[in-house]
Amino acid sequence: xxxxxxxxxxxxxxxxxxxxxxxxxxxxxxxxxxxxxxxxxxxxxxxxxxxxxxxxxxxxxxxxxxxxxxxxxxxxxxxxxxxxxxxxxxxxxxxxxxxxxxxxxxxxxxxxxxxxxxxxxxxxxxxxxxxxxxxxxxxxxxxxxxxxxxxxxxxxxxxxxxxxxxxxxxxxxxxxxxxxxxxxxxxxxxxxxxxxxxxxxxxxxxxxxxxxxxxxxxxxxxxxxxxxxxxxxxxxxxxxxxxxxxxxxxxxxx
Amino acid sequence: xxxxxxxxxxxxxxxxxxxxxxxxxxxxxxxxxxxxxxxxxxxxxxxxxxxxxxxxxxxxxxxxxxxxxxxxxxxxxxxxxxxxxxxxxxxxxxxxxxxxxxxxxxxxxxxxxxxxxxxxxxxxxxxxxxxxxxxxxxxxxxxxxxxxxxxxxxxxxxxxxxxxxxxxxxxxxxxxxxxxxxxxxxxxxxxxxxxxxxxxxxxxxxxxxxxxxxxxxxxxxxxxxxxxxxxxxxxxxxxxxxxxxxxxxxxxxxxxxxxxxxxxxxxxxxxxxxxxxxxxxxxxxxxxxxxxxxxxxxxxxxxxxxxxxxxxxxxxxxxxxxxxxxxxxxxxxxxxxxxxxxxxxxxxxxxxxxxxxxxxxxxxxxxxxxxxxxxxxxxxxxxxxxxxxxxxxxxxxxxxxxxxxxxxxxxxxxxxxxxxxxxxxxxxxxxxxxxxxxxxxxxxxxxxxxxxxxxxxxxxxxxxxxxxxxxxxxxxxxxxxxxxxxxxxxxxxxxxxxxxxxxxxxxxxxxxxxxxxxxxxxxxxxxxxxxxxxxxxxxxxxxxxxxxxxxxxxxxxxxxxxxxxxxxxxxxxxxxxxxxxxxxxxxxxxxxxxxxxxxxxxxxxxxxxxxxxxxxxxxxxxxxx
Numbered sequence: 001x002x003x004x005x006x007x008x009x010x011x012x013x014x015x016x017x018x019x020x021x022x023x024x025x026x027x028x029x030x031x032x033x034x035x036x037x038x039x040x041x042x043x044x045x046x047x048x049x050x051x052x053x054x055x056x057x058x059x060x061x062x063x064x065x066x067x068x069x070x071x072x073x074x075x076x077x078x079x080x081x082x083x084x085x086x087x088x089x090x091x092x093x094x095x096x097x098x099x100x101x102x103x104x105x106x107x108x109x110x111x112x113x114x115x116x117x118x119x120x121x122x123x124x125x126x127x128x129x130x131x132x133x134x135x136x137x138x139x140x141x142x143x144x145x146x147x148x149x150x151x152x153x154x155x156x157x158x159x160x161x162x163x164x165x166x167x168x169x170x171x172x173x174x175x176x177x178x179x180x181x182x183x184x185x186x187x188x189x190x191x192x193x194x195x196x197x198x199x200x201x202x203x204x205x206x207x208x209x210x211x212x213x214x215x216x217x218x219x220x221x222x223x224x225x226x227x228x229x230x231x232x233x234x235x236x237x238x239x240x241x242x243x244x245x246x247x248x249x250x251x252x253x254x
Numbered sequence: 255x256x257x258x259x260x261x262x263x264x265x266x267x268x269x270x271x272x273x274x275x276x277x278x279x280x281x282x283x284x285x286x287x288x289x290x291x292x293x294x295x296x297x298x299x300x301x302x303x304x305x306x307x308x309x310x311x312x313x314x315x316x317x318x319x320x321x322x323x324x325x326x327x328x329x330x331x332x333x334x335x336x337x338x339x340x341x342x343x344x345x346x347x348x349x350x351x352x353x354x355x356x357x358x359x360x361x362x363x364x365x366x367x368x369x370x371x372x373x374x375x376x377x378x379x380x381x382x383x384x385x386x387x388x389x390x391x392x393x394x395x396x397x398x399x400x401x402x403x404x405x406x407x408x409x410x411x412x413x414x415x416x417x418x419x420x421x422x423x424x425x426x427x428x429x430x431x432x433x434x435x436x437x438x439x440x441x442x443x444x445x446x447x448x449x450x451x452x453x454x455x456x457x458x459x460x461x462x463x464x465x466x467x468x469x470x471x472x473x474x475x476x477x478x479x480x481x482x483x484x485x486x487x488x489x490x491x492x493x494x495x496x497x498x499x500x501x502x503x504x505x506x507x508x509x510x511x512x513x514x515x516x517x518x519x520x521x522x523x524x525x526x527x528x529x530x531x532x533x534x535x536x537x538x539x540x541x542x543x544x545x546x547x548x549x550x551x552x553x554x555x556x557x558x559x560x561x562x563x564x565x566x567x568x569x570x571x572x573x574x575x576x577x578x579x580x581x582x583x584x585x586x587x588x589x590x591x592x593x594x595x596x597x598x599x600x601x602x603x604x605x606x607x608x609x610x611x612x613x614x615x616x617x618x619x620x621x622x623x624x625x626x627x628x629x630x631x632x633x634x635x636x637x638x639x640x641x642x643x644x645x646x647x648x649x650x651x652x653x654x655x656x657x658x659x660x661x662x663x664x665x666x667x668x669x670x671x672x673x674x675x676x677x678x679x680x681x682x683x684x685x686x687x688x689x690x691x692x693x694x695x696x697x698x699x700x701x702x703x704x705x706x707x708x709x710x711x712x713x714x715x716x717x718x719x720x721x722x723x724x725x726x727x728x729x730x731x732x733x734x735x736x737x738x739x740x741x742x743x744x745x746x747x748x749x750x751x752x753x754x755x756x757x758x759x760x761x762x763x764x765x766x767x768x769x770x771x772x773x774x775x776x777x778x779x780x781x782x783x784x785x786x787x788x789x790x791x792x793x794x795x796x797x798x799x800x801x802x803x804x805x806x807x808x809x810x811x812x813x814x815x816x817x818x819x820x821x822x823x824x825x826x827x828x829x830x831x832x833x834x835x836x837x838x839x840x841x842x843x844x845x846x847x848x849x850x851x852x853x854x855x856x857x858x859x860x861x862x863x864x865x866x867x868x869x870x871x872x873x874x875x876x877x878x879x
Contacts, residue, residue, distance in 0.1 A: 054378070104459065
């Protein structure tokens with residue numbers, strides 16, 4: 001398995017409080033990796049740091065490496081890259097909480113997520129960083145063609161509805177659907193089944209696992225260890241800003 | 255904002271305003287002819303000025319829609335464009351067309367890219383709030399005005415090259431100047447281009463997504479940064495175009511021309527910062543209304559009021575718009591940032607410096623006491639921002655309350671120190687109540703409108719002004735007055751202490767941090783915000799009372815809206831939550847102005863753009879900068 005994302009020595013401070021103390025983890029292609037740990041362990045902070053999301057942190061550092069495509073062993077140093085450049089390479093973050101464009105309709109959200117490169121032309125250099133491999137692009141399209149609506153038909157009747165008027169669960173579905181429908185390579189999902197009924201939660205996990213089965217990597221953060229361990233291939237456990245376990249999910253389950 | 259030949263009769267206007275808005279001579283003749291042939295003809299003349307205001311408004315909207323930043327520097331950018339064109343054509347001998355092309359297509363867009371990259375983009379990466387963005391915008395304004403003054407002087411120029419063709423055509427019995435047709439055509443073309451872009455299936459959705467949540471858009475791979483750059487480039491080019499079109503019709507000087515352009519902000523507010531069609535409609539209607547008022551002649555006091563309204567119709571529109579326009583949909587999610595609280599050592603250090611300053615005042619030379627007397631009033635005014643920040647509010651128009659306090663204190667010398675804050679509180683209540691439910695940006699613009707209207711319709715009018723302000727008898731001596739000021743400042747500092755302490759402080763912090771959460775706790779957010787706003791207005795008015803007693807006369811120029819913006823920028827730069835920093839900032843500003851008149855504005859402008867980087871404000875992870 002080749003590594004899709006690797007971070008090392010990550011620290012993040014809020015005021016005088018350091019919430020991540022030199023954390024490192026690796027996320028392989030073709031698998032679902034789970035980041036588990038109690039509330040306040042630093043899971044969301046680590047995901048946001050990896051994606052380069054705007055933050056109120058007063059200090060942060062570390063090293064981030066991203067694979068340019070699944071076939072290459074060598075990783076690109078993305079530490080100094082902006083959030084949009086990381087996204088252009090296929091790194092996506094589904095945040096917990098507000099994770100869709102509220103003033104847009106469901107359809108527009110899917111459209112915005114579906115092919116961001118189209119809005120500025122196919123010749124856009126940043127988006128060409130998605131990789132030279134035609135198979136990569138093809139796989140992106142195939143997921144998109146299956147589409148979020150096929151994965152979550154519950155969204156079909158809501159297409160013309162503004163995202164702000166959706167329930168929490170519907171919004172979560174839309175966010176996951178948008179992410180899966182976009183051209184991504186590494187997907188970071190913070191609490192993917194938050195607010196979802198158990199049956200729907202199972203479908204979301206199944207969709208993430210199916211997506212990761214391609215040349216893609218999925219990293220989920222979930223405070224419920226057993227649930228995440230059931231869905232994941234590998235598990236990293238964070239406690240108080242430090243990694244206390246790293247291994248196969250089966251090992252943790254046993 | 256008014257054209258040449260409209261016979262501006264601003265009896266109450268400042269000398270500077272009158273100078274800047276007087277007809278410039280040669281270009282005035284056809285306009286004067288145009289406006290003398292009845293209401294229809296007047297309306298035609300007004301269309302031109304409305305078109306320029308609309309163009310300026312479209313620039314602000316273009317930037318706001320894709321960046322979420324209200325570009326308050328557009329007036330200064332327009333002024334700079336006008337000065338550059340004048341210099342290129344009159345001083346460097348460049349052909350007008352070439353100069354216009356260079357400014358519109360190269361200089362202005364490059365400047366937009368520069369301020370995006372150097373100022374606003376880093377602010378957004380730091381998840382900065384409205385106050386920081388507005389302060390940065392005013393910092394740019396102050397810097398551009400300062401640079402223009404340093405390079406071209408503060409005197410008014412009357413030789414700005416005209417970009418519009420001479421001559422006219424007959425349409426439906428009306429003589430329509432070709433220039434007006436060109437301006438309207440330009441406005442229509444720009445508006446159509448913006449609307450087409452925004453409505454495009456892919457581009458339009460991308461724009462709306464970026465406007466909705468810039469952070470999420472970037473995480474989703476949407477070209478947020480590219481759109482932002484485009485927004486700044488187009489916004490600055492349109493501001494420069496408005497400035498270049500307007501310059502030949504007014505006397506061109508850095509400060510007044512900037513303010514005249516800035517007054518068109520009302521059309522943008524009426525459009526809720528996003529709707530080009532409404533902005534154009536309001537701009538054209540205001541231009542026509544202003545021109546039509548020329549045909550109305552009244553004598554006596556009503557005539558003075560009419561003249562003031564006519565000269566400041568865009569200000570009146572701004573004032574009405576902030577109350578009437580529905581609440582703005584803020585462009586993106588704001589990350590709430592609590593004001594930075596210094597360490598105990600920093601607090602003690604700050605207060606020691608204030609005490610040292612007070613002790614040093616005992617050895618002041620008699621000739622310096624007059625200058626020193628301005629420090630406590632300014633410190634009180636700066637502290638009023640601290641009151642507002644306790645609930646996450648910002649005021650762009652504290653000059654309205656400071657000036658009102660000064661007026662009341664001048665009118666009631668015996669009770670001025672009590673009557674002024676009372677009047678300030680009442681005024682604050684009256685103006686905050688209608689907009690209490692609206693977003694902080696809306697409230698901030700309301701205060702700006704109030705300050706501009708108060709300046710134009712009150713402070714500058716002879717009806718409201720008094721030449722001299724007598725101090726109460728017990729404050730007659732200069733050193734005694736300075737001591738009394740220090741006591742008054744101490745009272746304000748003590749009165750503001752509960753804002754970040756104890757039960758009151760916790761409730762206010764809850765509102766500042768999350769209004770919905772504060773409501774869940776049972777707090778009446780609107781009532782608290784209105785009360786705090788009124789409290790801040792009372793403190794500002796209290797400062798105004800001391801100010802007018804210190805200077806001995808009511809000077810309307812001391813309460814110009816631009817000054818209020820400088821005060822806000824200064825307070826934000828040094829740290830709005832730190833009382834000793836605000837007091838020391840006041841001392842520094844007064845000292846700088848005493849040494850070199852106007853120096854404080856430049857220093858504040860630079861500080862507003864640089865100090866946030868030097869202080870420990872929230873930053874992105876190093877990796878994502």
